[in-house]
Amino acid sequence: MSGGIADVTPARLSLLNGGSVASATLTEGLAIDFAQLLAAAVPDIGAARLDRMRAQAATGITRRMALAAELLLEANVDLAQLQGHVSDTVRGWACFAIAAQTGATLPQQLTAMRPLADDGHFGVREWAWLALRPHLAASLDEAISLLAPWTADASERLRRFACEALRPRGVWCAHIAQLKETPQLALPLLQPLRADPAVYVQDSLANWLNDAAKSQPDWVRSLCAQWLQESPNAATARICKRAQRSLA
Known part of the structure; x- marks a missing residue:
């Protein structure tokens, strides 16, 4: 089976862009039109913000994830609503929004990120550590101290987060x-x-x-x-x- 974006069928892409299904593969995640998904997930996000999202359609996915989070924070969208969304990409936006919130301490960010780090979807778990990694790296001693208890957690996903988030090269x-x-x-x-x-x-x-x-x-x-x-x-x-x- 081919794994290219072009192989995602129009019917499947419509479901992904509408936020009614989660992506099954990384390729499906990369195929999503963020502006369409943003409009579907947050209907009142505003035309100007959607235009900003469309203008960045050709940039790397990590940058687009961060931009989506920025737009959601600007619009004061309830992050709890995003964390429960069917779309793994929308839940990924919540990861970046948590990391981008001003004034939050590292312990607060880790507490907020914990359910997303333990998410059932592989993609959300990756976005969780990727979003928070710059903050963890910037306060390395504190981050290691805070993550150490996670290595004893019953969830293998949280144990893995504690290790993966601070890989030297990543x-x-x-x-x-x-x-x-x-x-x-x-x-x-x-x-x-x-x-x-x-x-x-x-x-x-x-x-x-x-x-x-x-x-x-x-x-x-x-x-x-x-x-x-x-x-x-x-x-x-x-x-x-x-x-x-x-x-x-």
């Missing part, structure tokens, strides 16, 4: 130079997950360490050796193997 986002150079700062997040039973969390942790290995390979080798000795089980073995996949 995907679709700016790198965190401090963690590229001194990845050991994140040990309060990494150490508790070294034998996590969930593949979802294992993959995130392995990718975190693979990021770190590109600038601090010896540290990653040493940490994996320590973990394999302290925690000789299948989960840790899988994490360490994947973590070192780019190392010679």
Whole structure:
């Protein structure tokens, strides 16, 4: 099955743009016309704001997500209404709106983001950490302290958020130079997950360490050796193997 935007059928695209269904794939999410969806989700958003959205139709999706959030905040839209929307993209806008609210502290932002970080849709969970990552990176010590308890949460989605949000290199986002150079700062997040039973969390942790290995390979080798000795089980073995996949 082809995965291009052109392969999204007109009927399916109409449902996506109307906000009556969630996207099933990343391709479907990329195919959505944000102005159409915004008009459907918030009918009184205003023509001028829709025009601003249309003017940015050709920009990257992350920038468009942030713009949608800006327009929603300008219009004083109830974010709780957005968080319960059928469309995962609309819930993603809520993620960016939470991150963009002025005056909110990092603990307040994390509390507000928590249900979205635990959302049932894969896309919303990605938007949750992407939206909040700049704030987390800007207050790294505080962020690590606040996220550490999440590594013990019953939800594998929240455990994964605690790791994924601060990957040194990450995907679709700016790198965190401090963690590229001194990845050991994140040990309060990494150490508790070294034998996590969930593949979802294992993959995130392995990718975190693979990021770190590109600038601090010896540290990653040493940490994996320590973990394999302290925690000789299948989960840790899988994490360490994947973590070192780019190392010679």
